Amino acid sequence: MARLEAIVIGCSAGGLGALEPLLRALAPPLPLPVIVCSHSAEPGTGLLGPLLARYARLPVREARERWPAEAGTIHLAPAGYHLLIERDRCFAYSVDEPVHYSRPSIDVLFESAADAYGAGLAGVMLTGASPDGAKGLMRIRQAGGLAIVQDPAEALASAMPQAALDQAGADHCLPLARIAPLLNELAHRE
Amino acid sequence: MDRIDPALEDIELELFVRALRQRHGYDFGHYAPASLRRRVRQLVHAHDTGTISALTGRLLHEPEFVFEVIEGLSVPVSDMFRDPPVFRALREQVLPLLASWPRINIWQAGCASGQEVYSLAILLEEEGLYDRCQIYATDFNPAALRRAQEGIYPVRAAQAWSRNYQEAGGRHSLADYYSARYEFIKLDQRLRRNVSFANHNLVTDKVFCEAQLVLCRNVLIYFANPLQDRVLGLFRDSLVRGGFLCLGLRESLDFAPSAADFTALDADLRIYRRNVFPASDGAA
Numbered sequence A: 001m002a003r004l005e006a007i008v009i010g011c012s013a014g015g016l017g018a019l020e021p022l023l024r025a026l027a028p029p030l031p032l033p034v035i036v037c038s039h040s041a042e043p044g045t046g047l048l049g050p051l052l053a054r055y056a057r058l059p060v061r062e063a064r065e066r067w068p069a070e071a072g073t074i075h076l077a078p079a080g081y082h083l084l085i086e087r088d089r090c091f092a093y094s095v096d097e098p099v100h101y102s103r104p105s106i107d108v109l110f111e112s113a114a115d116a117y118g119a120g121l122a123g124v125m126l127t128g129a130s131p132d133g134a135k136g137l138m139r140i141r142q143a144g145g146l147a148i149v150q151d152p153a154e155a156l157a158s159a160m161p162q163a164a165l166d167q168a169g170a171d172h173c174l175p176l177a178r179i180a181p182l183l184n185e186l187a188h189r190e
Numbered sequence B: 001m002d003r004i005d006p007a008l009e010d011i012e013l014e015l016f017v018r019a020l021r022q023r024h025g026y027d028f029g030h031y032a033p034a035s036l037r038r039r040v041r042q043l044v045h046a047h048d049t050g051t052i053s054a055l056t057g058r059l060l061h062e063p064e065f066v067f068e069v070i071e072g073l074s075v076p077v078s079d080m081f082r083d084p085p086v087f088r089a090l091r092e093q094v095l096p097l098l099a100s101w102p103r104i105n106i107w108q109a110g111c112a113s114g115q116e117v118y119s120l121a122i123l124l125e126e127e128g129l130y131d132r133c134q135i136y137a138t139d140f141n142p143a144a145l146r147r148a149q150e151g152i153y154p155v156r157a158a159q160a161w162s163r164n165y166q167e168a169g170g171r172h173s174l175a176d177y178y179s180a181r182y183e184f185i186k187l188d189q190r191l192r193r194n195v196s197f198a199n200h201n202l203v204t205d206k207v208f209c210e211a212q213l214v215l216c217r218n219v220l221i222y223f224a225n226p227l228q229d230r231v232l233g234l235f236r237d238s239l240v241r242g243g244f245l246c247l248g249l250r251e252s253l254d255f256a257p258s259a260a261d262f263t264a265l266d267a268d269l270r271i272y273r274r275n276v277f278p279a280s281d282g283a284a
Helices: A015-025 A048-053 A106-120 A134-142 A159-168 A176-188 B006-024 B033-046 B052-061 B065-073 B084-098 B115-126 B142-150 B155-167 B225-238 B257-261
Strands: A006-011 A034-038 A060-062 A074-076 A082-085 A091-094 A121-125 A146-150 A172-174 B104-109 B133-139 B152-154 B178-181 B184-187 B195-199 B211-216 B239-247 B262-266 B271-274
Touching (some): A006 A015, A015 A048, A015 A176, A048 A074, A091 B033, A146 A176, B115 B133, B115 B155, B152 B155
Parallel strands (some): A006 A121, A146 A172
Antiparallel strands (some): B239 B271
């Protein structure tokens, strides 16, 4: 496959519990950006970032509008806005309608990231109780990128990974504990 | 699974944008591409045209179709008192300063369906300034402007809007300002008494009033940098010295050349003030 250039991660219900061990296991130096869209981001609280920063070994920052996605950094979608990534790999925001009642939406991030990174993108779907993200994951695969889905059987909420599997399929369907090691390996593969 | 050819879609998108500009005079050439691409794909889906090219064909051959396209490409989504701390700051920090002008012009640019226009009118009313104010509420989307004038919104939003209003320091109950019927609320039309709704396109049109306050929230995020610069220039030229500019909570003047003409009143809330003295000239 093509050299990996970015990782996008989507999660909803139960997401914090899944992100913790996953981000903890992503090992620096990571030569690419990780971009996370979590529905659990409550407008105005901004608690997710500081929480994850306590566990992640990479710096965690909110993705800033018009700023580039940076290698070795975990970028979080802001609460109340859709996060998109442009072809020049800079972040863009939108306040378009919520998708499956969610803003930020995983579909919106994944679809724009698929356009920006093409075959150089890995999309990761974790636990959640929404069909959001399934279309985006399909777009990633259609653009030649890699789809990784948490095994619905062990996800706290199985609906989201299951919808992703049903609509998009996956290159890897794995228990959570095996996702970070795979990403570490892919990130360093030439 | 069908593989997608991004290069082909880029060509189609370019032709679509060109058709919209040359045939209808709407220029989306300097919009941030990712959102625009998404909206255009939604139009393809909504009108079941299969491809962007087929959408372009309808745009060229069916004159009325452009209105549906503009409706699909503009953002009619907003809330009353969205980001309550911003409205609280307007109430507590900006309006007392505005009060020093005998007449107050306010330009709400990109007003979409008008939720923030009514929010603003309520704020001004409660602070005793409204009768000295003229609000120019503009948008380039005629359908959104019509909705803004009507002030009718789905009732399901009312609960969240009431909460926002209270958090923004509301002095009454939001329900005092609307009547509810069936599934809709209708804003008190007296709130509209000093509002002029007008079609204005930030991409192509010029400054048309001298304003003490410009609100333009969550519009600039859709513009690529050169267009953002142009529009911020419009706002600067429209504002009197010492006038106020209020942007969306996640928008900033970070990359804008006109940043030098503004000073942050509250950087976190994206409330800026046009400098009384120009930044560049005068010093030498």
